[in-house]
Amino acid sequence: MERSFKNHLKSSFAVSIAITIFAISLFSCDSSSSKQENVNVKADHAFPAADADNGGLTLPENFGAIAVTDSIGRARHIAINNQGDIFVKMRTLADEKGVLYLKDSSGNGKLDLISGFGDFGGTGIAIYKDFLYCSSDSAVYRYKMENGIVKPNTLPDTIVTGFIVQRTHASKPIAFDGNGNMYVTIGAPSNACQESPRTPGSKGHDPCSQLDFQAGIWQFKAEKFNQTLKDDGHRYATGIRNAVAIDWNFKDNALYALQHGRDQLSHLFPEYYTQEQSAELPAEEFLKIADGDDFGWPYCYYDQFQEKKILAPEYGGDGQKIERCEGITPPILAFPGHWAPNDLLFYTGDQFPEKYKNGAFIAFHGSWNRAPFPQQGYFVAFVPFKDGKPEKEWERFAEGFTQVDSVMSTNDAKFRPVGLAEGPDGSLFISDSAKGKIWRVIYYGNKLALKD
Amino acid sequence: MRKGLFVLIAGIIISAWSCQGKKEETAQKEAPVVKEEPKPAAPTAEDVIAAGEKVYNTYCMVCHQKDGNGVAGMNPPLTQTKYVLGDKTELITIVLGGLSGDIEVKGEMYSNVMPPHNFLNDKQVSDVLTFVRSSFGNDADAVSKEEVATVRAALEAK
DSSP states (O other): OHHHHHHHHHHHHHHHHHHHHHHHHHHHOOTTSOTTTTGGGOTTOOOOOOOTTGGGOBOSTTEEEEEEESOOSSEEEEEEOTTSOEEEEEEEEETTEEEEEEEOSSSSSOOEEEEEEOSOOOSOEEEETTEEEEEOSSOEEEEEOBTTBOOTTOOOEEEEEOOOOOSTTOOOOEEEOSSSEEEEEEOOSSSSOBSSTTOTTOOBOSSOGGGTTSSEEEEEETTOTTEEHHHHOEEEEEOOSOOOEEEEETTTTEEEEEEOOOOOHHHHOTTTOOHHHHHHOSOEEEEEEOTTEEOOTTTEEEETTTTEEEEOGGGTOOSSOOGGGTTOOOOSEEEOTTOOEEEEEEOOOSSSOGGGTTOEEEEEEOOSOOTTSOBOOEEEEEEOEETTEEOSOOEEEEBOSSOSSOBSSGGGOSOOEEEEEEOTTSOEEEEESSSOOEEEEEEOSOHHHHHO | OHHHHHHHHHHHHHHHHHHHHHHHHHHHHTHHHHHHTTOSSOOOHHHHHHHHHHHIIIIIHHHHOTTSOOBTTTBOOOSSOHHHHSOHHHHHHHHHHOBOSOEEETTEEEOOOBOOOTTSOHHHHHHHHHHHHTSTTOOOOOOOHHHHHHHHHHHHHO
16 A cells, blocks of 8 residues: 555646646647657546556556446457447446446446447457457457447448357457468366366367367458368367467567466376476466467476476376476466466557557466465566567556455455556556456656656 | 084084175275264364365366356356355256256356266265355255265166
């Protein structure tokens, strides 16, 4: 609390400076100056002040946050139009609606719930060209947008259907490249492809037929209607247990994703793993993905301590053996186990300091699978990228979501970060899955003053 | 005379041996009962709860969590739900036989598979269910190992 209060003092001070700077820039703004180069110096728009408590978040120095809405329901991923309005994909319907549309209609920095549409719950949502793409757990649809909004009674077009109905890891997050392709994660319908699911000692199916149409990322044509998984989907990458966090990096033209590693090593194979090891292993893997890559699930997992892909115990592994995992593509960065990376965003704005540009924000949803130890990983991380590679010294960018000192059970966490989006002005939006709170994070430092 | 004595002794030995064999057989069948006989007193409610909590921490907590509230969307809560507080046969059946498919608890859907826990013995199952039914704000009566045995027999007969 003390920390956030200090932050608040800093931010209030920073806000006054920022407002002064914007006021000055208003007067000095030359009509020929390019808006595109400096999106954050829009002459008609100063940033609203941060909340006194930064909406409960702890942020790096000179950053502040506004809780733009606080309880819209079970939110998942979010998308933002060029006016800063937000579309939220809901996991379960909120007042019968699967997508909620929020807008700052009074200009006070807070969002108002304007409308909802769509009769399906799900996770994936993204704006591509003039369309809003949304996924249920079994299909991808899109809505035509006009001036950034979806008009009432707009019927969706069907882009892809035919995903296998599955209960575990059913989310279908989506991403787009610059070449007319859409990428959809299809999670594995199990923890480790065991003959008897989640049963101690049960062997893995070999081969694991779940890999045929699941446990990977599939590529589709972004604008072709009525594609099906089996007829039109191209298996772009395989051996990925579940990657809810995916994004295309336009800086190096590649797909990136974070894999949720498998659960319960010590519970299922106590002869090879202690509870301590099982709480940390395997790593949550940050993957750079090329067409045709195989990341090894269910046969292999990544051990961040040995820095190797290790043979899974369901396939004869003992925590050390490698065997068939030799040569399997490793992650570009490994995080501790079970943190559940649920969204990835490459930051392209100018609102944040230079080091954030083209780096990766990752929303970790937080663990449930570390018992008997406290749960961890309810925060937003930032991974700087240098020369197209992640730096190992990543930072805890936004914390404080849980509102408690220690999370013993998942429900102790008041909020859980699940979605990320960048506003047109470069501010960062974070959605929460527990209550449906959304934060807008703004940099209130004096970057412009220093530059000028 | 000597011959007669030998036959007699041999007869005694054989009958003693075969008797021992029978005894062992009987002992095996009734093993749990025999084992419990030397115990000075029946376990108290506190003993049962403590034993149940140990089973819970080993086999259940990882999914259902320390507070019994489960994990949103994945593992259902064990608090204030008819699955736990209602019909004991149904509850024992879930533990022994597992559960898969979407399950709705208090208006929320949960998706993870629960494997069969029939590797737990009757006492472990009754202990853990007694613990769960009287913890996390729950207040329902105990489950006996005889009730577990009955359900197990019925499931195995299927």
